[in-house]
Amino acid sequence: MNLVVVSNRVSRGKPNEPMTGGLAAALLPVVEKSGAIWVGSSGRVRDGNQKEPFVEIEALGAGALAMLDLPAAHYGGYYEGFANSALWPALHSRPDLIRASQDDYLSYREVNAFMARALLRFRKPDSAFWIQDYHFLALGAELRDLDVTQPIGFFLHTPWPTRAVIGGVPHHRDLIEAMLAYDLIGFQTEEDCENFLSYAQSELKLVVHDGIVISRHGRTRAAVFPIGIDPQKFAQQATKAMTHPDVSRLRRSLNGEKLAIGVDRLDYSKGLINRIKAFDRMWTLQPSLTRAVSLLQIATPSRGAIEAYGDLQNEVAKLVSDVNGRHGEVDWTPIRYLNKGYGQNVLAGLYRTAQVGVVTPLQDGMNLVAKEYVAAQNPADPGVLVLSKFAGAANELDTALLVNPHDIDGMANTIATALSMPLTERRMRWEAMMTKLRGGTIQQWFADFIDALQDSQLDRGPLGPVIADPPVPWPLRSVNNGARYH
Ligand code: F6P
Numbered sequence: 301m302n303l304v305v306v307s308n309r310v311s312r313g314k315p316n317e318p319m320t321g322g323l324a325a326a327l328l329p330v331v332e333k334s335g336a337i338w339v340g341s342s343g344r345v346r347d348g349n350q351k352e353p354f355v356e357i358e359a360l361g362a363g364a365l366a367m368l369d370l371p372a373a374h375y376g377g378y379y380e381g382f383a384n385s386a387l388w389p390a391l392h393s394r395p396d397l398i399r400a401s402q403d404d405y406l407s408y409r410e411v412n413a414f415m416a417r418a419l420l421r422f423r424k425p426d427s428a429f430w431i432q433d434y435h436f437l438a439l440g441a442e443l444r445d446l447d448v449t450q451p452i453g454f455f456l457h458t459p460w461p462t463r464a465v466i467g468g469v470p471h472h473r474d475l476i477e478a479m480l481a482y483d484l485i486g487f488q489t490e491e492d493c494e495n496f497l498s499y500a501q502s503e504l505k506l507v508v509h510d511g512i513v514i515s516r517h518g519r520t521r522a523a524v525f526p527i528g529i530d531p532q533k534f535a536q537q538a539t540k541a542m543t544h545p546d547v548s549r550l551r552r553s554l555n556g557e558k559l560a561i562g563v564d565r566l567d568y569s570k571g572l573i574n575r576i577k578a579f580d581r582m583w584t585l586q587p588s589l590t591r592a593v594s595l596l597q598i599a600t601p602s603r604g605a606i607e608a609y610g611d612l613q614n615e616v617a618k619l620v621s622d623v624n625g626r627h628g629e630v631d632w633t634p635i636r637y638l639n640k641g642y643g644q645n646v647l648a649g650l651y652r653t654a655q656v657g658v659v660t661p662l663q664d665g666m667n668l669v670a671k672e673y674v675a676a677q678n679p680a681d682p683g684v685l686v687l688s689k690f691a692g693a694a695n696e697l698d699t700a701l702l703v704n705p706h707d708i709d710g711m712a713n714t715i716a717t718a719l720s721m722p723l724t725e726r727r728m729r730w731e732a733m734m735t736k737l738r739g740g741t742i743q744q745w746f747a748d749f750i751d752a753l754q755d756s757q758l759d760r761g762p763l764g765p766v767i768a769d770p771p772v773p774w775p776l777r778s779v780n781n782g783a784r785y786h
Contacts, residue, residue, distance in 0.1 A: 302424045303336035303750070306415065306439065307432035308379075310340035310365055312358075318600070318641025322668045323432060323457050325644065326527060330746040332361025336430075337422050339415075342367035345375045353418040368418050370411055377407025379435075380605050386469050387434045389608070391458040392569040392663040395468035397608050405471050409438055416442035423448060428753055431482070433457045441478035444517065453484040453753040455525065458665040459692070460492035463499045477504060480515040483756040486525040486749055488665045488692040493524050521756050526696060527666050527745050531675040531737040534648060538676035541649025546642075550596070551653055558593040558719055561654035563647060563669050564661075565602040566609065566639070571662045571688065571705040572599060572616050576635065578660075578711035580623045583634060586716055591632050593719055596654065600641040613639075644672075651676035655683045656718045659691060660705040666692035670700070674733045682730035684718035686711070696740060699732040 311324035313332065331338045338360060346354055346369035354369045370378070381404030389397035416439055419429065428451040431439050440452045466472055476499065479485065487493040493511070500506045500513045507514040512521050541547055550559075560579075564570040576597070583590050599616060603609045620637045627634045642650070651657060657673035670685060670693040677683050685700035687693060694702055701718055703711045 301750075301754070302422075302427045303334060304419060304422045304427055304429045305331055305336045305338045305432065306419065306429065306436060307338070307340045308383075308435040310338055310367060312365065313360060318643055322666070326529065326668055326742055327432070329530060329533070330742055331363065333743075334746065335362035337364045337366055339366045339368065339419060339422065342369050344369045345372035346370070347372045353414065355418060355421075366422070368415070371414055374407035374410045374414075377401075377404040378411040380603065382408035383435045384603055385606055385608075387437070388458070388569075390466055390469045391434055391456075391461060393459070393461045393465050394568065394663075395465050397568070398468050398470075399607075400470050402470075412436055412438040413442045415439055416446055416448075419443065420446060420448075423450065426450075428750070429453070430455070430749070430753065437475055438478040441481035441517070444481045451483050451753050451757050452481070453486065453749060453756070454479065454482040455486040455527075455749060456492070456665070457488070457527070459489070459663055460487055460496045462495055463503055466495075466499060467503065473504065476500070477515065480506075480513055480520045481517045482520055483518075484749075484753050485520060485522045486752075487522065488524070488526055489695055490524050492665075492692075493522050496522055519756075521752070523752060525745055525749050525752075526692065526740055527668070528737065528740040528742045529668055529671045529675060530742055531671070531734060534644075534672055534675035537644060538648035538652040541645055541647075542652060544646050544649050546646050547649030547653060550650065554594075554653075557591065558656070559654040560593060560595045560656040560658055560715065560719075561598075561650055561673070562595065562658045562660075563598045563642075563650075564600070566599045566613055566616065567602055568608060568612050569661055569663050571660045572597070572612075573619060574662070574705050574708060574711070575658055575660045576616070576619050576623060577708045578715060579635065580627070581708055581712035582715055583623075583627045585712060589716065589719070590627055590634070591629065593656075594633065595635045595658070596638075596650065597635055598638045598640070598642065598647075598650075601639050648672070648676045651683075652678060656715060657683060657685045658715065659693070660686065660688040660703060660711060661691050662688070662705050664688070664691040664693075668693075670697060671737055674700075674730065675737060677730055679727075679730070681723065682726050684721050684726055684729070685733070686714055686718050696736045697733050699729040 307323055309324045311328045313328050342356060356367045358365050382400050386398050386400035431454045443452055497508050501508040511523055512519050579595050620635050624634055651673045659667055659670040670687050673685055687697055687700035687702055688705045689702045701714050703714050
């Protein structure tokens with residue numbers, strides 16, 4: 301099989317480059333090994349009517365990386381517009397932040413169609429396409445319009461919200477109906493998958509049976525594939541990173557003081573404001589913790605051209621300065637706040653240095669920082685993960701200290717509990733989390749999805765009724781005969 305993986309952002313595989321986002325960093329090692337062609341945006345745009353999309357191709361492990369210049373006229377409407385000002389807020393249950401024009405939607409569809417045309421050059425008779433994330437919800441439908449008959453799968457890295465929330469996205473029916481051109485749609489959690497199926501049933505009035513949606517496109521299977529990491533590799537990276545100059549300098553600067561760490565893109569879904577308020581509350585309620593613990597918050601700037609992100613940058617900066625102003629001392633800064641990205645070769649060491657990892661998003665698909673923090677710990681003296689129950693990772697890492705990120709006092713108390721947790725309890729919780737990470741690696745995720753995508757082709761028999769009402773007169777066969785993919 302010739303696998304073609306598609307995502308908006310790609311990674312060139314330099315470990316010392318700042319992280320390019322969870323998806324690209326996670327995919328890199330498995331794509332490299334698989335021999336797939338990984339196609340994505342070059343980060344550049346190009347004017348005019350290109351007959352042939354401009355593609356730069358370079359070797360990547362056993363396969364290749366193909367980077368496309370996207371059309372200049374549609375890039376803004378696609379990326380800052382529909383993808384990140386309509387879909388992103390909706391997918392993270394913030395319909396109040398949805399801003400999108402008709403033109404944005406058209407640009408989004410144009411870029412999806414452009415990508416489909418570009419992919420044709422990589423198609424072989426035994427190809428399979430695996431499309432990643434919310435930037436390309438309609439890419440499967442565009443490929444089918446170009447007569448691509450090979451298997452096409454899709455994986456969503458973000459959450460999928462309730463019908464009421466996704467219903468706030470302009471053109472939601474048109475778009476989600478187009479998604480049903482995929483043979484297989486993967487989600488991070490059961491809840492996301494159920495929300496999607498229930499939308500198909502109740503909003504699109506389609507027949508849904510045993511995880512399969514019947515539509516005019518044929519059968520689409522929806523299933524759960526929680527994304528993982530390579531815990532062994534990350535642990536090795538963390539040990540090595542302890543001698544990196546940035547990590548050594550951090551350790552020297554601590555003077556016996558404890559450290560909590562947060563690493564996030566500067567995004568409203570990450571719960572940064574509430575997290576900082578929780579630290580503020582903790583230092584106020586427990587003055588003995590001033591000078592005893594500080595927070596290192598790395599917040600990588602993101603999507604700065606979008607108003608909601610600009611506002612958030614200002615709000616977080618102001619709050620950090622306010623908290624530092626009130627709790628700081630001449631020789632002590634409570635929050636070290638950094639607006640830049642770091643490579644995993646440094647991050648792994650920063651995680652291992654911190655006694656507490658704080659991962660407290662308001663909504664998150666999976667959140668691989670949580671998994672990486674755990675994998676980076678010293679087994680003899682592991683740190684404690686404080687994790688939002690609204691991150692997909694909480695389903696697996698249920699021996700972390702789970703918090704409600706809307707409850708500031710609750711988070712303040714939990715962070716203090718984490719700081720004073722005895723070694724035996726820390727080890728017990730950490731070992732249980734490591735067992736989960738070892739059982740659901742990124743390699744396993746990749747293999748499970750590809751197996752299921754190949755299976756989905758076996759199920760292209762004649763269709764039953766497409767519309768849900770009247771009810772299905774015969775039971776539909778399950779694609780995987782009842783087997784669960786996580
Ligand atoms: O959460 C899904 C995701 O694709 C992440 O992998 C990534 O960090 C983000 O969304 C996309 O960010 P960006 O807009 O910087 O590409």
